[in-house]
Amino acid sequence: MPLVSSTEMFKKAYEGKYAIGAFNVNNMEIIQGIVDAAKEEQSPLILQVSAGARKYARHIYLVKLVEAAVSDTGLPICLHLDHGEDFEICKACVDGGFNSVMIDGSKHPFEENIALTKKVVEYAHSKGVVVEAELGRLAGVEDDISVSARDAQFTDPDQAVEFVERTGCDSLAIAIGTSHGAYKFKGEPYLDFERLQRISELMPGYPIVLHGASTVIPEFVEKCNEYGGDVAGARGVPEEMLRKAGTMGVCKINIDTDLRLAMTASIREHLQNHPADFDPRTYLGAGRAAIKGMVQHKIKHVLNSSNRI
Numbered sequence: 001m002p003l004v005s006s007t008e009m010f011k012k013a014y015e016g017k018y019a020i021g022a023f024n025v026n027n028m029e030i031i032q033g034i035v036d037a038a039k040e041e042q043s044p045l046i047l048q049v050s051a052g053a054r055k056y057a058r059h060i061y062l063v064k065l066v067e068a069a070v071s072d073t074g075l076p077i078c079l080h081l082d083h084g085e086d087f088e089i090c091k092a093c094v095d096g097g098f099n100s101v102m103i104d105g106s107k108h109p110f111e112e113n114i115a116l117t118k119k120v121v122e123y124a125h126s127k128g129v130v131v132e133a134e135l136g137r138l139a140g141v142e143d144d145i146s147v148s149a150r151d152a153q154f155t156d157p158d159q160a161v162e163f164v165e166r167t168g169c170d171s172l173a174i175a176i177g178t179s180h181g182a183y184k185f186k187g188e189p190y191l192d193f194e195r196l197q198r199i200s201e202l203m204p205g206y207p208i209v210l211h212g213a214s215t216v217i218p219e220f221v222e223k224c225n226e227y228g229g230d231v232a233g234a235r236g237v238p239e240e241m242l243r244k245a246g247t248m249g250v251c252k253i254n255i256d257t258d259l260r261l262a263m264t265a266s267i268r269e270h271l272q273n274h275p276a277d278f279d280p281r282t283y284l285g286a287g288r289a290a291i292k293g294m295v296q297h298k299i300k301h302v303l304n305s306s307n308r309i
């Protein structure tokens with residue numbers, strides 16, 4: 001069974017006003033936890049691999065594990081490179097079995113981002129692979145950020161239109177207040193929905209991507225801390241904000257931190273409760289089960305992507 005293109009997934013998601021979960025994968029247990037949840041919910045999926053994941057697990061292992069997941073579950077799955085920083089890594093993934101890549105030129109000036117993205121789009125499209133790009137800077141948001149600082153950091157709607165037109169990228173990651181990791185907001189969580197609305201209105205039908213979209217689920221943060229961890233003051237994007245974004249043109253919601261927290265919390269708990277246990281299958285199994293439960297909750301209650309196959 002082949003991988004499924006995110007183009008098909010995004011079209012349906014856009015029309016149905018829901019989002020596809022894009023989950024970062026680094027090993028077999030993470031992949032199995034995610035796909036087992038999606039199978040029960042009959043949800044399409046994007047499994048994404050970062051440069052760090054390729055370094056840790058090695059490219060070929062992750063590709064083969066994802067292929068195994070497709071054969072095992074029969075689910076529509078897209079295999080995506082997350083945050084490709086240059087042409088070379090995108091090419092390696094296009095040539096090496098991925099059907100979607102991200103070129104993240106967001107740290108470069110506008111014209112350089114366009115030139116780099118265009119180069120990746122030309123190569124990827126010639127091989128039937130789609131491209132996500134990024135415009136704007138994802139950084140933690142201070143409570144008292146000024147309007148001018150926000151404008152400098154967040155995605156400019158008119159530039160987004162120009163960027164998509166000139167690069168031909170298939171989806172665009174935008175900055176509206178989310179950020180990576182477990183510490184997203186210093187004060188109250190805030191997303192610039194007016195900006196999202198404006199971008200969606202200017203590009204009707206076009207799939208928008210939200211990075212840094214973990215909720216930092218309090219249950220797992222508390223469990224990490226209860227069982228010997230030190231994850232203080234962590235704060236993510238509230239679920240209701242993600243649900244709202246999913247109805248406004250956001251077709252892909254990226255989740256990694258919540259996977260890490262669910263897995264780590266459950267492994268910490270398991271090892272503390274079973275001090276004599278040293279079989280990796282038992283604690284990795286506990287991590288896999290926690291990921292499955294967490295992803296199933298997201299699919300049902302946040303992404304709204306259940307029964308979309």
Ligand code: G3H
Nearest residue numbers: 024050051052053180256
């Ligand atoms: O956006 C970054 C993802 O969470 C991947 O993180 O580069 O540590 O694999 P990583």
Ligand code: 13P
Nearest residue numbers: 181211212213214256257
């Ligand atoms: P989180 O750190 O919020 O999970 O974001 C993950 C992400 O954007 C991967 O590209």
Ligand code: ZN
Nearest residue numbers: 180211212254
């Ligand atoms: Zn990201």
